[in-house]
Amino acid sequence: MISLRHRLIIYILFILTFLLVTPVVQAMPSDIQGHWAEDSISNLVDKGVLNGYPDGSFHPDQSITRAELAKTLAVAYKFQASNKKGQFPDTKEHWAKAYISALADNQIITGYPDGTFKPEAPITRAEIVAMLTRLLKIGSAEEQYTMDFVPSFPDLEKDYWAFHQIELAFRLGILPGYFQPEFRPSRLASRADTAWMIEQLLNLNTVRGKILDNPTGSNLLTVEPDEGEIQIAFVPPEAIVFRNNITTTAQELIKSDQVTIFFNRNNEPAIIKSFGDVNKNDLLGRLSAMVKGRLSSEQISSILAGDWEQVKESIKGELYNQLLQVGLTPEEAESILVQDWAYLDTIGRDRLSAALSSYLGITKDLSRAILDRDFARIKEYAKIELAAIALEKLLGQGLM
Structure with missing residues (x-):
């Protein structure tokens, strides 16, 4: 006959086993129901990329700080947290110093001209878009534009520091719809904006590989991906194409070039970056x-x-x-x-x-x-x- 003590031990072991094999489901924030970004917030909270507050709220329309964004991006893209005290004098003792250092090591974030990072400062729309495009390795200073960009937003001048990053993000479809008609680059980005944009970025279809064929006069690229089967992509005229970091046309891409194709939310090639022999x-x-x-x-x-x-x-x-x-x-x-x-x-x-x-x-x-x-x-x-x-x-x- 099993004693009461043995029964208690078996019961505890059963409970522990159940807890170990049952996935932990994050409690959904209490204040996002019906919000325009509800699905994106829920998905990222469920994945542990975003967190709510101790009282169970999320405050979707509240601004997000530079430190909070650094942690979110580091977790979303699995950047290894750095043990460095911090490249910036004002982050050495900050709670997010490991995440900030990890992103700085990967050239995702930069500081201000005075050398500081200002971790508790709220981030603007332009700043968050600049960080997101750096994650894709597009919009860098090395890119040279020979084409005449027609601004998609009437409040952005071509010499604005983040003009090209914003234009590239717009063409990829990773900007919330209400950012139009005016982008308002200095307006603070909200936690909901952040969740929605990061989810779009994580879901982007990207193909990396080698160009096998590019028929003369055709906008069809045959690409052998690094992983998966050979793909044929039709490049629409409005796609932005780079070869060796210089804007060009799809017809100028060369067989054997290494290429990355970024598809927009409609699964159409929106941005193409190709590298090959200098000509x-x-x-x-x-x-x-x-x-x-x-x-x-x-x-x-x-x-x-x-x-x-x-x-x-x-x-x-x-x-x-x-x-x-x-x-x-x-x-x-x-x-x-x-x-x-x-x-x-x-x-x-x-x-x-x-x-x-x-x-x-x-x-x-x-x-x-x-x-x-x-x-x-x-x-x-x-x-x-x-x-x-x-x-x-x-x-x-x-x-x-």
């Missing part, structure tokens, strides 16, 4: 980026070849006006544009250099080197990253 288009693209996209790679190539007919009439018209402003007669300006050097002396060419320099925002030395097609001087004056490698390859392959 002529890379150099032209960097030149185009230097003049802030006012001339495309094709137009620069035409100028280098002396083929002004391929340059848009609007560009020629603008240059024509610039020539008149620096004192040329209409006849001189027209002769310069068609490069009739027999009609003009060296002063005329210098005047064209001045006009080209003024229009493109580059030095007169560089504009003169472009007109003379002096690639050695272009390399010297442009100071383009990788230019030496690119020019060596181009000259060696006879591409110019």
Whole structure:
């Protein structure tokens, strides 16, 4: 006969076994029912990515601090907590120092110009979008834009520090709908905003692999993923495509390039980043980026070849006006544009250099080197990253 003591031990063991094999379900916050971000909050709370407050609430419309966001992102993306005391003087004794250091180690977060992080400061919409795009490794300072972005938000200027990150996030569909029509970058991000955006980011479909085929004139990419079966993706015209961190078109991507395709919420390719051997288009693209996209790679190539007919009439018209402003007669300006050097002396060419320099925002030395097609001087004056490698390859392959 089993004694009462033995029965009690068996009962306790049964309870402990039940607790060990039964998953722990986080209690849902009491104040999110009916909220627009209820599902996202519930999902992330259930996964342990977000936490409510001790009283059972979540305060979805309350702002989130930089420290709270650092912990949330570190947990969501499983960044190893760092044992460092902190890269920032104001986080060395902070409760979130391990999470902040982990994100800093992975270049996800940065501090302020004075070297501080301000962990208890509420985070703005622009700041959170910048962090989220860094998680995807897009929107970095290394990216060069030769295309003319039409702002998606009327309150954002193209020179705003987070303009491109916000535009990329918008195209991926990871911004809440009510962020339109105005983005209001300095407005504080709420805990609900954070939950919704992070869930969208975690659910994004991303394919990484090698380009197997890219038929000429086609927007179809055949990709061999690092994992899984071969995929064929149609790249819509509105997709943003980078090759070696320079914006380009899908047709310019090359077989054997390493590529990452980011699909938007409609499962359409929205952003493509490809890396491969440096070629002529890379150099032209960097030149185009230097003049802030006012001339495309094709137009620069035409100028280098002396083929002004391929340059848009609007560009020629603008240059024509610039020539008149620096004192040329209409006849001189027209002769310069068609490069009739027999009609003009060296002063005329210098005047064209001045006009080209003024229009493109580059030095007169560089504009003169472009007109003379002096690639050695272009390399010297442009100071383009990788230019030496690119020019060596181009000259060696006879591409110019």
